[in-house]
Amino acid sequence: MLMVxxxxxxxxxxxxxxxxxxxxxxxxxxxxxxxAVGVLLLSYGISPTAVLAVSCPLFIFLTILxxxxxxxxxxxxxxxxxxxxxxxxxxxxxxxxxAHITGLDEFQTSQAENSxxxxxxxxxxxxxxxxxxxxxxxxxxxxxxVTLASALNEVDAAHPxxxxxxxIRSGLQIGRGMIGATINTLVFIAFGEAVTLxxxxxSDGYSWTxxxxxxxxxxxxxxxxxxxxxxxxxxxxTAACFAWLARSKRVQAIRxxxxxx
Amino acid sequence: xxxxxxxAGKSRLLRFLPVLAAALASLILVNDAQLYSETIVxxxxxxxxxxxxxxxxxxxxxxxxxxxxxxxxxxxxxRGAVLTLQNDYTRSEVKTTxxxxxxxxxxxxxxxxxxxxxxxxxxxxxxxxxxxAAVFACTLxxxxxGSGVWxxxxxxxxxxxxxxxxRFCNVNRFFDRGWPLLVVAFCAATLxxxxxxxxxxxxxxxxxxxxxGLVFLLYQLTIDRSGAxxxxxxxxxxxxLPIESVFRFSVIAGSLGAIMDVSVAIHISAEELAERRGxxxxxxxxxxxxxxxxxxxxxxxxxxxxTYLGQNLPIVILKINSGYAVSAIFQYxxxxxxxxxxxxxxxxxxxxxxxxxxxxxxxxxxRTC
Numbered sequence: 001m002l003m004v005x006x007x008x009x010x011x012x013x014x015x016x017x018x019x020x021x022x023x024x025x026x027x028x029x030x031x032x033x034x035x036a037v038g039v040l041l042l043s044y045g046i047s048p049t050a051v052l053a054v055s056c057p058l059f060i061f062l063t064i065l066x067x068x069x070x071x072x073x074x075x076x077x078x079x080x081x082x083x084x085x086x087x088x089x090x091x092x093x094x095x096x097x098x099a100h101i102t103g104l105d106e107f108q109t110s111q112a113e114n115s116x117x118x119x120x121x122x123x124x125x126x127x128x129x130x131x132x133x134x135x136x137x138x139x140x141x142x143x144x145x146v147t148l149a150s151a152l153n154e155v156d157a158a159h160p161x162x163x164x165x166x167x168i169r170s171g172l173q174i175g176r177g178m179i180g181a182t183i184n185t186l187v188f189i190a191f192g193e194a195v196t197l198x199x200x201x202x203s204d205g206y207s208w209t210x211x212x213x214x215x216x217x218x219x220x221x222x223x224x225x226x227x228x229x230x231x232x233x234x235x236x237x238t239a240a241c242f243a244w245l246a247r248s249k250r251v252q253a254i255r256x257x258x259x260x261x
Numbered sequence: 262x263x264x265x266x267x268x269a270g271k272s273r274l275l276r277f278l279p280v281l282a283a284a285l286a287s288l289i290l291v292n293d294a295q296l297y298s299e300t301i302v303x304x305x306x307x308x309x310x311x312x313x314x315x316x317x318x319x320x321x322x323x324x325x326x327x328x329x330x331x332x333x334x335x336x337x338x339x340r341g342a343v344l345t346l347q348n349d350y351t352r353s354e355v356k357t358t359x360x361x362x363x364x365x366x367x368x369x370x371x372x373x374x375x376x377x378x379x380x381x382x383x384x385x386x387x388x389x390x391x392x393x394a395a396v397f398a399c400t401l402x403x404x405x406x407g408s409g410v411w412x413x414x415x416x417x418x419x420x421x422x423x424x425x426x427x428r429f430c431n432v433n434r435f436f437d438r439g440w441p442l443l444v445v446a447f448c449a450a451t452l453x454x455x456x457x458x459x460x461x462x463x464x465x466x467x468x469x470x471x472x473x474g475l476v477f478l479l480y481q482l483t484i485d486r487s488g489a490x491x492x493x494x495x496x497x498x499x500x501x502l503p504i505e506s507v508f509r510f511s512v513i514a515g516s517l518g519a520i521m522d523v524s525v526a527i528h529i530s531a532e533e534l535a536e537r538r539g540x541x542x543x544x545x546x547x548x549x550x551x552x553x554x555x556x557x558x559x560x561x562x563x564x565x566x567x568t569y570l571g572q573n574l575p576i577v578i579l580k581i582n583s584g585y586a587v588s589a590i591f592q593y594x595x596x597x598x599x600x601x602x603x604x605x606x607x608x609x610x611x612x613x614x615x616x617x618x619x620x621x622x623x624x625x626x627x628r629t630c
Contacts, residue, residue: 024559132574139567180455188518
């Protein structure tokens with residue numbers, strides 16, 4: 001049945017999106033494949049930092065540049081995601097460490113005991129959690145950045161006389177109209193999962209306070225909350241990157257050479 | 262209404278209300294130990310020594326440590342008393358946790374040999390969770406102003422609705438028949454708060470609900486009838502809960518945000534096309550559908566892919582390390598999130614023609630083909 005759903009997805013994407021839809025499907029499969037390779041490398045004991053350092057730029061290349069083409073707008077989006085990655089990793093590492101969300105959650109621990117899973121791994125599980133959280137953030141931040149950069153590109157095409165500061169202001173204005181959609185996509189994913197988790201705790205007789213302090217709740221809800229926060233910051237940063245790139249003399253010279261050529 | 266409120270000069274007050282609320286909530290949470298019935302200890306000092314190595318079932322040896330922690334009880338009758346606690350952990354911290362000075366932990370007090378001792382139950386995390394929520398609310402309201410405030414309001418409404426539903430509803434009856442009401446409430450609250458009262462909001466709402474209905478039908482036809490999802494594996498944790506309907510709701514709710522996003526984009530575009538050209542013809546709509554579809558599909562599906570599959574990483578790695586076959590891990594661990602992702606992705610694509618159809622119906626008075 002999963003193959004039926006996958007085939008249906010491919011057919012719909014080609015029907016609706018045409019050639020770009022097919023390309024998007026290809027990029028999706030490549031991204032999933034890259035995730036699988038990353039998981040295997042981590043399980044062989046390769047350093048999570050090395051996996052992050054290689055996988056993040058590759059994901060950005062795939063989901064932003066390869067999927068949407070090589071333009072000023074996609075370079076601006078990619079640059080903003082890369083710039084945001086460093087503080088994201090730092091904040092997530094701080095939270096992972098201080099909120100003690102690094103190991104298996106309450107249900108995974110019982111699952112590990114029931115399935116006779118060995119707890120022996122060659123790397124700290126906290127670092128693996130960090131990889132999973134950063135990967136989770138990448139999709140959301142890339143979406144927010146690409147959406148804003150595309151809209152700002154249209155504004156720039158219609159009003160080439162705008163200065164850098166005016167482009168940034170325009171980007172912020174556009175961001176205010178768009179942010180709801182990105183945040184809601186993430187929040188509803190969290191709702192779907194949080195309901196199951198809440199039911200689990202409440203049916204077992206635990207209180208809301210225990211739920212709020214549980215590792216499983218933080219791992220699911222906290223990760224999405226930080227993804228939302230990253231999206232909020234990604235939009236102004238993308239506007240700034242786009243304004244800087246679009247008004248860069250070197251980029252303008254390349255654009256005019258292409259135009260005259 | 263949205264425009265009226267802001268025109269009436271209340272924008273500054275509205276913008277800073279969530280900021281004040283978040284600051285107040287954070288302040289309470291930092292000093293909330295008295296609100297708990299469980300005993301809370303703040304660790305003030307830690308000493309850690311290596312106690313050798315432990316051998317895992319998979320033959321991997323890892324270093325083990327013992328911590329001697331000193332802490333002060335934060336609440337209850339023994340508030341202010343100083344305790345010494347023991348904690349063991351391994352380097353990987355798979356099932357154990359390393360604590361540091363400054364951490365707050367829940368403990369179970371034990372009395373023995375005239376000395377009060379305690380066992381650590383878990384870490385106290387609410388400050389971090391609510392702190393993150395407070396930072397999010399503040400950034401949203403300050404950076405995104407009016408639209409941020411309305412978005413925060415819709416999120417608060419949705420969270421409160423879920424809380425009330427879980428608190429007061431009969432779970433079995435709700436997940437069997439009542440959940441569509443919650444989907445309608447989520448959809449109405451979110452779209453009205455984010456987009457205001459417009460014709461395109463009504464169109465987006467209808468499109469979202471129709472697409473969600475189609476995703477539900479697809480779920481029933483493919484996943485529910487095929488037995489592709491091993492619900493019996495969830496019974497260990499979900500116990501007596503209605504597993505199938507809870508999972509179905511999580512699939513529908515998870516795809517709702519993405520479907521709303523696509524529907525809104527199409528309806529705004531259709532409204533612009535109708536206003537600019539004075540007519541709404543099928544060819545222009547088809548062209549717009551292709552462009553928006555191609556722009557939105559890929560990156561939105563990436564959100565679902567990364568968010569759903571990323572969270573399984575630790576358990577997948579542990580299982581690979583313990584010698585589980587990749588096919589078994591896919592079949593028993595990843596299957597739930599793969600189903601969520603695939604149906605969410607199909608929902609994103611289905612939302613495009615459905616929204617186009619609804620837009621055509623809405624503007625049929627002005628339509629020429």
